[in-house]
Amino acid sequence: EPEVTQTPSHQVTQxxxxxxxxxxxxxNHLYFYWYRQILGQKVEFLVSFYNNEISEKSEIFDDQFSVxxxxxxxxxxxxxxxxxxxxxxxxxxxxxTGNSGANVLTFGAGSRLTVL
Amino acid sequence: EDKVVQSPLSLVVHEGDTVxxxxxxxxxxxxxxxWYKQEKKAPTFLFMLTSSGIEKKSGRLSSILDKKxxxxxxxxxxxxTGDSAVYLCAGGGATNKLIFGTGTLLAVQP
Numbered sequence: 001e002p003e004v005t006q007t008p009s010h011q012v013t014q015x016x017x018x019x020x021x022x023x024x025x026x027x028n029h030l031y032f033y034w035y036r037q038i039l040g041q042k043v044e045f046l047v048s049f050y051n052n053e054i055s056e057k058s059e060i061f062d063d064q065f066s067v068x069x070x071x072x073x074x075x076x077x078x079x080x081x082x083x084x085x086x087x088x089x090x091x092x093x094x095x096x097t098g099n100s101g102a103n104v105l106t107f108g109a110g111s112r113l114t115v116l
Numbered sequence: 117e118d119k120v121v122q123s124p125l126s127l128v129v130h131e132g133d134t135v136x137x138x139x140x141x142x143x144x145x146x147x148x149x150x151w152y153k154q155e156k157k158a159p160t161f162l163f164m165l166t167s168s169g170i171e172k173k174s175g176r177l178s179s180i181l182d183k184k185x186x187x188x189x190x191x192x193x194x195x196x197t198g199d200s201a202v203y204l205c206a207g208g209g210a211t212n213k214l215i216f217g218t219g220t221l222l223a224v225q226p
Contacts (some may be wrong), residue, residue, distance in 0.1 A: 091158070
């Protein structure tokens with residue numbers, strides 16, 4: 001069964017460092033998403049991406065965050081200068097259509113980011 | 117503000133028991149409600165519900181939506197230890213994002 005793959009599974013970084021989380025969405029999907037889950041809290045939407053541009057972003061997704069699809073397969077989330085509160089599990093997801101009210105998102109296993 | 121509320125937060129049952137998980141929602145321009153099962157890895161899709169009163173079933177799991185009262189339930193019959201997981205409910209509206217609840221942690225004891 002097709003799956004979304006994420007790397008790394010766990011990254012530990014120092015506050016102020018840049019991190020890049022990588023995702024390979026399902027090959028025929030066109031819409032890509034990042035969500036995050038701080039330990040013990042809800043899964044929260046960060047950003048959605050379609051046709052090489054952001055289609056929607058949340059208040060969490062400030063100037064420290066960026067997304068990119070550098071080639072035909074990868075979808076990346078960059079955090080420019082990490083803060084302690086960025087420590088969370090980051091989930092990548094993809095879908096074949098763009099309206100989350102009418103399609104199923106397939107999630108990756110997550111990348112756990114720990115900021116020290 | 118859009119929100120999804122799940123109850124109970126956690127539940128401990130014995131194998132063979134039947135459980136009902138609850139999800140209420142307030143989502144602008146609501147389109148669908150989704151249930152996911154989250155073990156140690158990726159949330160895996162269970163059901164998507166868009167219409168009231170139509171039960172969706174998959175083996176021992178079933179779910180139904182009430183769009184008038186704005187809630188959904190997920191039933192699991194004859195529970196097994198492999199059903200132990202966090203069950204996530206999420207509402208989808210007119211935009212791309214899903215609004216998640218806090219999840220219900222289900223522990224099934226042998």
